[in-house]
Amino acid sequence: MLIIGIAGGTGSGKTTVARSVIEQLGSDKVTFISQDNYYKDQSHLTMDERQLTNYDHPFAFDNELLIEHLTLLNSGQAAYAPVYDFTQHTRSASDTVHLKPNRIAIVEGLFVLYDEKLRNLLNIKVFVDTDSDVRLLRRVLRDIEERGRSIHSIHQQYLATVKPMHEAFIEPSKKYADLIIPEGGHNEVGIQLLTILTEKYLTGGENWLV
Template sequence: MLIIGIAGGTGSGKTTVARSVIEQLGPDKVTFISQDNYYKDQADLTMEERLLTNYDHPFAFDNELLIEHLTLLKKGQPAYAPVYDFTDYTRSATKTVQLKENRIAIVEGLFVLYDEKLRKLLNIKVFVDTDSDVRLLRRVQRDMEERGRSIHSIHQQYLATVKPMHEAFIEPSKKYADIIIPEGGHNEVGIHMLTILTEKYLTGGGNWPAI
């Protein structure tokens, strides 16, 4: 199995890049995994306690479980990812997503390149690099439309945790990337290049092609 890791700041276009690559490769060939589903379970905390969690820090994620699931997929075994409820700030107690063993897996998330143990499982490491103003506007739109957040809460969270955590953890992880794609989903050349590289790797029997 070829595992592609796609990291980048909030609103950078990571998901758009991942979806575009999947569309070009063929959905039946790719298993998509969102690191967002691997936020730690907080069912044992009160809502007040959940609201105090720094969701923009690497420690908010259960990377051990993500690594366990990727290891299962590499062995040809399915895994079941949790589903995170952004309204209740914890995992769903009833829903999971089956991750099927496939020729390709794409793991997308803020801290995909931050954890050394996770990086070692990745065959291709990608960082989506987008201007901070653009990322902020995209986050505002997403959080208001999809997660029911107010502009006030988004503003507070951005200044308190999103921006400083990006500068402390996400931006420095760019140095681990094999490929940097500026402007996310708008960079058709970068997406096409990543797609071709992936196809050549697979047709080459798991060996890197001459470029």
């Protein structure tokens, strides 16, 4: 199985890049995994305690479970990813996402290139690099429309954790990338290059880089 990791800051266009590649290859050939599903379970905490969590720090993620699931998929076994409820700041007690083994898996998330153990499972490492003002505007729209947040809470979180965590952890992980795609989903050339590499794997198997 070819495992592609796509990292980048909040609102950089990681998901758009992944979806564009999947659309060109065919959804039946690719298993998509979002690192956002792997925020740690916080059901044992009160709502007030959950809201104090720094969700923009690598420690907020259960990468051990993500690695376990990738290992299962790589061995031809299915896995069930948790579903994170951002309105309740914890995992859903009942919902999961069925991940089926496939020839290709795309893992997308803030810290996909930060964790060494996770990084070592990736065959292609991608960093989506987008201007900070564009990323901020996208995050504002997403958090209001999809996660029920207020402008005030988004502003506070961005200054307190999002920006400093990006500078401390996400931006430095760019050095591990095999391919950097500026401007995310608007970079058709970068997306096409990633698609071509992946298609070579589909047709060439183990000799895909030759």
